[in-house]
Amino acid sequence: MRRRPAVTPFLGDHMDKGQGRSQQSRLCLLASLSAFFWLALLYFHFVVLGGSSVIHESTQELNPVSLNAQSSNRNTAHPQEVPRPPKVDVHPQSLSNGMSIAQEQQSNTRPTTVHSSSNSQQKPITRPTTDDSSQELENYPFMRALRTVDNKSDPCGGRYIYVHELPPRFNEDMLKECRSLSLWTNMCKFTTNAGLGPPLDNAEGVFSNTGWYATNQFAVDVIFNNRMKQYECLTHDSSLAAAVFVPFYAGFDIARYLWGYNTSMRDAASLALIDWLTKRPEWGIMGGKDHFLVAGRITWDFRRLSDKDSDWGSKLLFLPAAKNMSMLVVESSPWNMYDFGIPYPTYFHPAKDSDVFIWQDRMRKLERKWLFCFAGAPRPGHPKSIRGQLIDQCKKSKVCKLLECDLGESKCHSPSSIMQMFQNSLFCLQPQGDSYTRRSAFDSILAGCIPVFFHPASAYTQYTWHLPKNYSKYSVLIPENDVRKKNISIEQWLSQISPDQVKEMGKEVIKLIPRIIYADPRSKLETVKDAFDVAVEAIIRRVTKLRRDIIEGRTDDNFIEELSWKYALSDEGQVDLGPHEWDPFFEKEKDGKEDSNGSSAEAAKNSWKNEQRQQ
Numbered sequence: 001m002r003r004r005p006a007v008t009p010f011l012g013d014h015m016d017k018g019q020g021r022s023q024q025s026r027l028c029l030l031a032s033l034s035a036f037f038w039l040a041l042l043y044f045h046f047v048v049l050g051g052s053s054v055i056h057e058s059t060q061e062l063n064p065v066s067l068n069a070q071s072s073n074r075n076t077a078h079p080q081e082v083p084r085p086p087k088v089d090v091h092p093q094s095l096s097n098g099m100s101i102a103q104e105q106q107s108n109t110r111p112t113t114v115h116s117s118s119n120s121q122q123k124p125i126t127r128p129t130t131d132d133s134s135q136e137l138e139n140y141p142f143m144r145a146l147r148t149v150d151n152k153s154d155p156c157g158g159r160y161i162y163v164h165e166l167p168p169r170f171n172e173d174m175l176k177e178c179r180s181l182s183l184w185t186n187m188c189k190f191t192t193n194a195g196l197g198p199p200l201d202n203a204e205g206v207f208s209n210t211g212w213y214a215t216n217q218f219a220v221d222v223i224f225n226n227r228m229k230q231y232e233c234l235t236h237d238s239s240l241a242a243a244v245f246v247p248f249y250a251g252f253d254i255a256r257y258l259w260g261y262n263t264s265m266r267d268a269a270s271l272a273l274i275d276w277l278t279k280r281p282e283w284g285i286m287g288g289k290d291h292f293l294v295a296g297r298i299t300w301d302f303r304r305l306s307d308k309d310s311d312w313g314s315k316l317l318f319l320p321a322a323k324n325m326s327m328l329v330v331e332s333s334p335w336n337m338y339d340f341g342i343p344y345p346t347y348f349h350p351a352k353d354s355d356v357f358i359w360q361d362r363m364r365k366l367e368r369k370w371l372f373c374f375a376g377a378p379r380p381g382h383p384k385s386i387r388g389q390l391i392d393q394c395k396k397s398k399v400c401k402l403l404e405c406d407l408g409e410s411k412c413h414s415p416s417s418i419m420q421m422f423q424n425s426l427f428c429l430q431p432q433g434d435s436y437t438r439r440s441a442f443d444s445i446l447a448g449c450i451p452v453f454f455h456p457a458s459a460y461t462q463y464t465w466h467l468p469k470n471y472s473k474y475s476v477l478i479p480e481n482d483v484r485k486k487n488i489s490i491e492q493w494l495s496q497i498s499p500d501q502v503k504e505m506g507k508e509v510i511k512l513i514p515r516i517i518y519a520d521p522r523s524k525l526e527t528v529k530d531a532f533d534v535a536v537e538a539i540i541r542r543v544t545k546l547r548r549d550i551i552e553g554r555t556d557d558n559f560i561e562e563l564s565w566k567y568a569l570s571d572e573g574q575v576d577l578g579p580h581e582w583d584p585f586f587e588k589e590k591d592g593k594e595d596s597n598g599s600s601a602e603a604a605k606n607s608w609k610n611e612q613r614q615q
């Protein structure tokens, strides 16, 4: 300040008070003070004379502030007005069944042969397909839907779902007749609360106080359909739809007739549904290839090959029309392409984002006193089952906790006992039961317990939309054969994993929680994507890719359906159908699995028996 007294004399004096200044500078000060007074006088003069104009000026001086405020308001408001990019593809790991947006756009400009649809008059023409030279492309009935992606002012562009309004016998009526849904379970209590089932009280403090329900493992039919009602981009205009949802309760339907009914009873609703669907104009758009439906049961319940009553299940998945649709099931077939695995429901169905975050936080902070644990029953009837061995090992280990199921001990099916054990363990063993998959795998992830799988079809080839491609990030694979033949020690195997690695995996598991839970269908999460969101995005990606393939004349002539599990694991464009380390898992069992009299049907039957045992 002292260096600039001349510039700010008045201030300078004030600041330098008591520092002894020369007389001269004081005179200077007086002169400038009087000058100031004169200026002030003149100023007042103009105020009196100019009145309003000066006041106007001064309000204008204030204006920049308010203008700034306005414009900054505009700035903050802006992002909301800017259309969101289509949420087609967010998670790199879930790209397995579709290209990235960049890839798709690139391929849009490739010269290709365009075949117009069969009923149009035009002949196939060869020319570059770009987004703006697309008059001929109008011939494809899905072009309007495809173009909504380019509409920057439409936040739903490319994401619209059209839901068929089915006659109630395909869905609602089944809920009314809930007593008939299962021979052994009164499903009526499980269809309450939009399919979540009765609320769980938190007496033991294992859950949180809200958002927990005694959800039946086969309830996804209803939960998914109700979740769809909250989807933000539903449309009544099917020509805008990126995909078409068929709210048929396929799992509930077959569950009614699996036991003791002839095949015509088991197939009746499926055949009626197909009859209804194929007559709708929406079917004609892509022969049903943009349609999808959900069956909250394992795929083997829908794969009956013959019409013998002794064979298991319905033949829904073998009907030609059904093969054009995508079927979401809790266990898909590794050797078939049109069924897709989605998570079993857990007990947690949060109604808001914060419930999820609080739960994740809590799981991160837990002290886990067991190295590993197992909840389940042995399978003495299955010579190949490793469950007996795992149970023996667990019993002998000081760091393993066991919840045995077969001894009439009801704890094994008590959600709070299971969740408490999982929350207290670092690793949760998830061997196959009657079929490859278990609901338990998702319960363990929900509890932040690292799942240990013994077969890749128990998760890795199933839930490729929901789980990371790199399975070692969040889980452990101990090949069944190693347990069976080499009698390897689970305890040894797991304790060789470094504490740092265990910590990293645990973090990864907890990160997965939002993606594998189904939110409460009666409310809406704000930013969190749940299992439903992930599945719908994947379906939209799949249909969109299919449409682009049709436009560009791309066909998959070399596709080998039997190797579906390999395609599911590969990135688009780099499908390596050569040898895979997991070939032995899938080759050996293939013989039996493909026919309806084989081990898959056995699995389904046993799974049903096991269901009976559980209730």
Ligand SMILES: *[C@@H]1O[C@H](CO)[C@@H](O)[C@H](O)[C@H]1NC(C)=O
Pocket: 151, 152, 153, 154, 155
């Ligand atoms: C783009 O989306 C907006 C908002 O949904 C809609 O009003 C408009 O008609 C759309 N434009 C076209 C060309 O479809």
Ligand SMILES: *[C@@H]1O[C@H](CO)[C@@H](O)[C@H](O)[C@H]1NC(C)=O
Pocket: 261, 262, 263, 264, 265
């Ligand atoms: C199948 O069972 C239903 C009733 O359970 C019966 O009405 C029908 O005639 C049976 N169909 C055949 C082909 O046996």
Ligand SMILES: *[C@@H]1O[C@H](CO)[C@@H](O)[C@H](O)[C@H]1NC(C)=O
Pocket: 278, 286, 287, 288, 289, 320, 321, 324
């Ligand atoms: C399935 O889709 C194909 C076209 O990809 C079509 O030719 C066929 O008719 C469809 N099947 C049925 C039953 O609609």
Ligand SMILES: *[C@@H]1O[C@H](CO)[C@@H](O)[C@H](O)[C@H]1NC(C)=O
Pocket: 470, 471, 472, 473
């Ligand atoms: C998979 O994850 C593991 C553990 O984080 C890491 O060591 C490995 O390099 C990853 N593999 C690939 C192919 O990214």
Ligand SMILES: *[C@@H]1O[C@H](CO)[C@@H](O)[C@H](O)[C@H]1NC(C)=O
Pocket: 487, 489
């Ligand atoms: C497997 O190993 C355990 C010890 O780790 C031993 O007690 C058991 O007898 C072995 N079983 C077989 C079949 O070799």
Ligand SMILES: *[C@@H]1O[C@H](CO)[C@@H](O)[C@H](O)[C@H]1NC(C)=O
Pocket: 597
């Ligand atoms: C199905 O299995 C039974 C025994 O489990 C056998 O008697 C029958 O021949 C098998 N049928 C076919 C078509 O393989």
